[in-house]
Amino acid sequence: MPARRWQLSNGLPVVAVTGVEQPVLKVELIVDAGRPFEPRKLISALTDDLLTEGTRHRSAAEVEAFFEHFGTSLRQPDLMDTNNLSLSTIHRRAAEVLPVMAEVAISPSFSVEGFERMLRRRKQNLRENLADNDTLAYRLITEAIFGSHHPYGYNSYLDSFEGIGPEDLVAFHRQTYHAGNATLFVAGNVTPAIEKLLDETFGQMPSGGSVPAPTLLAKPTQPRLLQLSRPRAQQSMIRRGRSGIQITNPDYPGLVVLDTVFGGYFGSRLMRNIREEKGFTYGIESDLEVYRFDGTFGVSADVANESLVEVRREIDLEVEKLLQDPVPAPELDMVRAYLSGNIAMGLDGVLGHAYRYRAALIKDYDANDYLQRLEDTVLHITPAELQDLAQRYLCPGQDSEVIVGGAPPVDGVEMVLDVERPLDV
Numbered sequence: 001m002p003a004r005r006w007q008l009s010n011g012l013p014v015v016a017v018t019g020v021e022q023p024v025l026k027v028e029l030i031v032d033a034g035r036p037f038e039p040r041k042l043i044s045a046l047t048d049d050l051l052t053e054g055t056r057h058r059s060a061a062e063v064e065a066f067f068e069h070f071g072t073s074l075r076q077p078d079l080m081d082t083n084n085l086s087l088s089t090i091h092r093r094a095a096e097v098l099p100v101m102a103e104v105a106i107s108p109s110f111s112v113e114g115f116e117r118m119l120r121r122r123k124q125n126l127r128e129n130l131a132d133n134d135t136l137a138y139r140l141i142t143e144a145i146f147g148s149h150h151p152y153g154y155n156s157y158l159d160s161f162e163g164i165g166p167e168d169l170v171a172f173h174r175q176t177y178h179a180g181n182a183t184l185f186v187a188g189n190v191t192p193a194i195e196k197l198l199d200e201t202f203g204q205m206p207s208g209g210s211v212p213a214p215t216l217l218a219k220p221t222q223p224r225l226l227q228l229s230r231p232r233a234q235q236s237m238i239r240r241g242r243s244g245i246q247i248t249n250p251d252y253p254g255l256v257v258l259d260t261v262f263g264g265y266f267g268s269r270l271m272r273n274i275r276e277e278k279g280f281t282y283g284i285e286s287d288l289e290v291y292r293f294d295g296t297f298g299v300s301a302d303v304a305n306e307s308l309v310e311v312r313r314e315i316d317l318e319v320e321k322l323l324q325d326p327v328p329a330p331e332l333d334m335v336r337a338y339l340s341g342n343i344a345m346g347l348d349g350v351l352g353h354a355y356r357y358r359a360a361l362i363k364d365y366d367a368n369d370y371l372q373r374l375e376d377t378v379l380h381i382t383p384a385e386l387q388d389l390a391q392r393y394l395c396p397g398q399d400s401e402v403i404v405g406g407a408p409p410v411d412g413v414e415m416v417l418d419v420e421r422p423l424d425v
Helices: 043-051 060-069 091-106 112-129 133-146 166-176 192-204 252-264 269-277 305-324 329-346 350-363 367-380 383-393
Strands: 004-007 013-017 024-031 083-090 182-188 225-229 235-242 281-290 295-304 400-405
Touching: 013 350, 024 091, 024 192, 024 350, 043 083, 043 112, 043 166, 060 091, 083 091, 091 192, 112 133, 112 166, 133 225, 133 235, 133 400, 182 192, 182 350, 235 305, 252 269, 252 281, 252 295, 252 305, 252 329, 252 367, 252 383, 269 281, 269 295, 269 305, 281 305, 295 305, 305 383, 305 400, 329 350, 329 367, 329 383, 350 367
Parallel strands: 013 182, 225 400
Antiparallel strands: 004 013, 024 083, 024 182, 235 295, 235 400, 281 295
8 A cells, every 4th residue: 555745835845645434533743853863962852852841822731731632632652763742633623733733842941841851750750660670681681782871872860961951852842842853643534635634733833954864873882691680580681782774785584584483473493492391481582673774683582580591592502503503494484374364364464554754754765665574575585595694693792691589690791780870881
């Protein structure tokens, strides 16, 4: 299903996935204002947060009450590369809610009161997150893989907010929230009247040129093995990963197949061995996480403290098998069938197609080209090609790893002593 594309009167591009008979609509403003584009840490996220803390004409409470009155709400998904503002509604309410959605995006108040309220909420959430083992494991592995100053690696700490004021967010908003640096994504029943309404609302965004692609900081050259002791925890969390994964890379569709074989579905090798046969864990998986400019290939598992050493060894053994032996044809055929089914289900109906185009806009790739490459690869990749990918993307010694929980220290580990300070990477 192809997407329709046009521009509003101010030059704002619109990508619309239509074909829905019911009078429903999802509108999402996608702005290239994520972490890679910010002038300093946290500016992107704080700007995004402060949008809903009031406009020039409405307080934060009034904005929230307005959308609640119409049975909807503004959503701001937590993304790395873009700041998004989305809304779902029905046709007969669109003329009432879309102007206020545009108002939130175009004319936020960025008041001192709203800024201070948002900072208090952020700091309280941070205190709570620093007590959560899963969050700590994620923070540690991203810093170990990308570095504590890289847009995809850094984390916030209580002193990270010092020196940032509303004026910094105003400047970033002015630089990025305009028609030349955003895309309006629409899914649903898009009539001529809806097109006119979009132009009357989001067509009021200021014009401007796109923000240049950033030059990202260098990543660490040496992988790290880190462990954070949480003596009261009954389990330990294992997080492994490496960077260098991009969806635009010709290897990526093959990596989707390799990831599925390794740990990407219920019948994967990690699941069969470590969960089903040995019973060491309820859940273990491998995963490809891609952003616009980079991505990771990693493994995650939550295991009993006494099983930590054995699980780490079994993960290494499964990697070694992929390096040394081609995937047997029957196993690969099962993975082909699984992925082909997933692709088909993902394209079932307008919303499936909409999700595909939305992801491509956020990560900046051609949705149709990628889908064609993925389908061809799933059908035709050979065991030898998978083995070659494993030898290049799973070779030992390139993964960083973090362990968070109650297990004793493992051999060769760097112990993390203070969760409230960034790693020196």
